[in-house]
Amino acid sequence: MPDSHPLPRTGPDPAATLRSKKTPAVTLIDTEAQVDMRRVRGDRLARVRAGLKARDYGACVLYDPINIRYATGTRNMTVWCLHNAVRYCFIPAEGPVVLFDFHNCEHLSAGIETVSEVRHGTSWFYFGAGPRSQEKSKVWAAEIADLVRAHGGGNQRLAMDHCDPFGVDALGEHGVSVHDGQEVLERARCIKTDDEIALMSVAIGVCEIGMARMREALEPGMSENELWSILHQTNIAMGGEWIETRLLASGGRTNPWFQESSDRVIRPGELISYDTDLIGPFGYCADISRTYFCGPGRPSDEQRRLYRLAWDQIHFNIDILKAGMSFRELSEKSFKLPEKCQPLRYSVVYHGVGMADEYPHCAYLEDMDSGGYDGVIEPGMTLCVESYIGEVGGAEGIKLEQQVLVTDKGVELLSTYPFEDDLLVKEI
Numbered sequence: 520m521p522d523s524h525p526l527p528r529t530g531p532d533p534a535a536t537l538r539s540k541k542t543p544a545v546t547l548i549d550t551e552a553q554v555d556m557r558r559v560r561g562d563r564l565a566r567v568r569a570g571l572k573a574r575d576y577g578a579c580v581l582y583d584p585i586n587i588r589y590a591t592g593t594r595n596m597t598v599w600c601l602h603n604a605v606r607y608c609f610i611p612a613e614g615p616v617v618l619f620d621f622h623n624c625e626h627l628s629a630g631i632e633t634v635s636e637v638r639h640g641t642s643w644f645y646f647g648a649g650p651r652s653q654e655k656s657k658v659w660a661a662e663i664a665d666l667v668r669a670h671g672g673g674n675q676r677l678a679m680d681h682c683d684p685f686g687v688d689a690l691g692e693h694g695v696s697v698h699d700g701q702e703v704l705e706r707a708r709c710i711k712t713d714d715e716i717a718l719m720s721v722a723i724g725v726c727e728i729g730m731a732r733m734r735e736a737l738e739p740g741m742s743e744n745e746l747w748s749i750l751h752q753t754n755i756a757m758g759g760e761w762i763e764t765r766l767l768a769s770g771g772r773t774n775p776w777f778q779e780s781s782d783r784v785i786r787p788g789e790l791i792s793y794d795t796d797l798i799g800p801f802g803y804c805a806d807i808s809r810t811y812f813c814g815p816g817r818p819s820d821e822q823r824r825l826y827r828l829a830w831d832q833i834h835f836n837i838d839i840l841k842a843g844m845s846f847r848e849l850s851e852k853s854f855k856l857p858e859k860c861q862p863l864r865y866s867v868v869y870h871g872v873g874m875a876d877e878y879p880h881c882a883y884l885e886d887m888d889s890g891g892y893d894g895v896i897e898p899g900m901t902l903c904v905e906s907y908i909g910e911v912g913g914a915e916g917i918k919l920e921q922q923v924l925v926t927d928k929g930v931e932l933l934s935t936y937p938f939e940d941d942l943l944v945k946e947i
Contacts, residue, residue, distance in 0.1 A: 559714045560592035560633045564616070566707040571612040571678060577671030578611040579678035579700045580663060585874045586680050586704045588802050591616060591633045595624055597802075598761055604644040604681070609663065614670035638662075643685065653685050660689030667695055678703050705878040709871050710899040715803070716924060719873070719901065720933060722759065722799025723922065726807060727936045729753030730795070737813055739787040743767055743780040750795065759799035763875065766918075767793035769813070774909040774916035775863050789813050790822055792918040798875065806872050806903045807934045808920030810942070818942050822915065826942040828857065829908040829917040836868060836906075837923060840930050842898045850884040850891065856908075861885070863916070865907040872903050872922060898927040 567590045571579055581587050584597040587608045600606045600621075609617040615635030618628055625637040641662065642648055643655035667675055677690065678700035687697050711719070729750040736749055747767045754762065765779035770789040772778045785791060792810040799805050810826060812818045818826070832854040839852050853868045869881040879900070882891030896902075901924050909916025922934040 554714050554717050556592065557632060559712070559718070560631070562712050562714065563589050563707070564591065564610070564633050566710070567610060567704065568612055570703040570707045571610070574678070574698075574703060575674065576612065576676045576678045576698060576700075576703070577674030578609060578667055579680075579703060580682075581608045581610065581700065581704070582606070582679070582681040583701075583704070585802070586700075587618075589704065589708055589874055591618060591628070591631065593618060593628045593631055593634060594802065595620060595627050603642075603646060604683075605640055605642050605647065607640060609666050611666075611670040611672075612674075613672065617666060644683070653689075656683075656685035656689045657692075660686060660693060660695075664690060664693035664695050667693075680704060708873045709878045710897060711873065711901050711924070712899075715873070716901070716933075718801040719803040719805075721801060722797065722803040723805040723807070723933055725754055725757045725759050725799045726750070726795050726797045726805035727934070728757070729797070730807070730809060730936050733793075734811060737785070737791065737811055739785060739813060742782045742784055743769055743772075743791075744782055746785065746791065747780040747793070750797065754797055754799060757800070759797065760802060761798050763796040763798065763804075764794065766796065767791065771914060773810075773918070774913050776865070776907045776909060776916055776918060785813055787813060788816055788819075790818075790915045790917070792916060794918055794920065796876075802874050804872050804875050805922065805934070806876065806920065807922055807936060808905070808918040809936060810917045810919060810939065812939060812941055817944075823942050823944065825908050825910075825913075825915065825917045826919075826939065828860070829906040829919040830938060830943060832856070832906040832908070833904055833919050833921055836904050837921060837930055837932075840869070840896065840902070840904070840923070840925065842896055842925050842927055844896045846879060846881045846892065846894045846896070847884075847887060849881050849896070850887055853884075859910040859913075860908055862911050863907065863909045865905045867905055869902045869904055872901050876903075896925055898925055900925045901933065 582604055584600045588594050605621045607619050617636045618634045619638050619640035628634045628637050641659040643652050643659050645652055648655040675695045676698055677695050678698050680700040682697055732753055733746055733749045767780040768778045769785045769791045773790055773792045790810055794808040795805055797805045835854040864883055867880055868883055871877045871879050879894050904921045906919045924931040924933055
């Protein structure tokens with residue numbers, strides 16, 4: 520299904536500068552300029568091709584539906600295709616883009632200018648091919664190798680984001696060498712155009728409407744699943760697509776983090792923490808975290824103390840963020856957690872966000888040597904600034920997260936959903 524539909528009637532207004540986020544609108548005006556989707560698709564495809572040329576690859580084959588969506592602006596059964604390798608795309612550094620789609624789905628990409636040709640895909644994963652997987656992989660490889668020879672300019676270095684061993688071996692029989700395509704796409708996706716920021720803002724607007732509905736509906740006696748479902752319903756009703764996780768927990772399930780929503784009943788006086796991980800309209804991600812207090816009554820001093828720590832961490836780390844900083848420098852200068860909170864620290868301090876969580880991954884300094892890597896923050900990156908505050912053996916934990924845009928002049932907030940006044944009522 521192509522990205523050819525107009526902007527939904529709800530979400531921030533991308534007119535004029537395309538990225539005024541201080542007060543997101545909830546209504547688009549049909550007399551104002553809209554995002555040019557042909558330009559969006561052209562810009563994204565150009566970045567992919569530039570990445571191929573920079574690494575001396577003749578072409579790439581993409582299987583990840585998010586990468587295909589980015590490069591071509593087309594989609595089809597995205598979540599299903601994430602685990603069923605039925606849809607893939609051949610993109611040469613120069614030349615025609617050939618999309619291989621699922622059975623009788625060729626019509627879905629009709630009229631999309633980034634796609635030169637649509638063919639029926641060859642499935643060789645086990646569900647589709649069973650004991651014929653190796654045989655079918657050879658059929659698949661022969662077709663891909665023909666395209667490489669025809670459009671690779673003599674370069675048989677092929678980048679792929681996913682490929683099982685049968686496929687690598689079969690391509691090798693044709694003299695085609697397989698290289699890392701995920702790096703190409705992650706680096707292409709990490710810098711956003713103004714158009715992309717406008718589309719992301721629509722997703723954030725939809726997400727924040729869902730968050731407000733969750734806050735309004737929250738009451739003792741409802742289950743975590745019931746509360747979480749409101750965000751899903753809002754997203755789907757307003758043109759969004761899916762949510763990547765189920766990260767909502769209440770009371771004692773908020774510590775440690777990463778417990779997904781359940782049928783547990785929420786009780787008065789408890790905290791509810793969640794992480795949206797929402798893929799909204801146009802396939803862009805709104806990754807925002809908040810913690811609510813479920814009344815009646817007022818939060819305890821301990822709940823406010825934890826919340827204040829998380830709030831301080833988020834704002835400190837936004838304040839130090841600047842283009843040109845290295846990931847290691849960010850780790851070294853970032854907010855220092857109290858000793859009791861360090862063992863349960865979040866997996867990253869910052870991470871990239873676009874059509875999903877993506878490059879870069881900025882680790883805590885304690886994790887830099889074992890799992891981190893270095894790089895440079897660039898203008899045009901969109902990042903999520905993370906905090907989880909919970910103590911080992913503590914009763915509850917706080918999850919907060921903001922989504923921001925890095926510019927050459929500083930940092931712009933993309934997420935504007937308010938924090939909890941009752942949990943920030945005084946300094947602790």
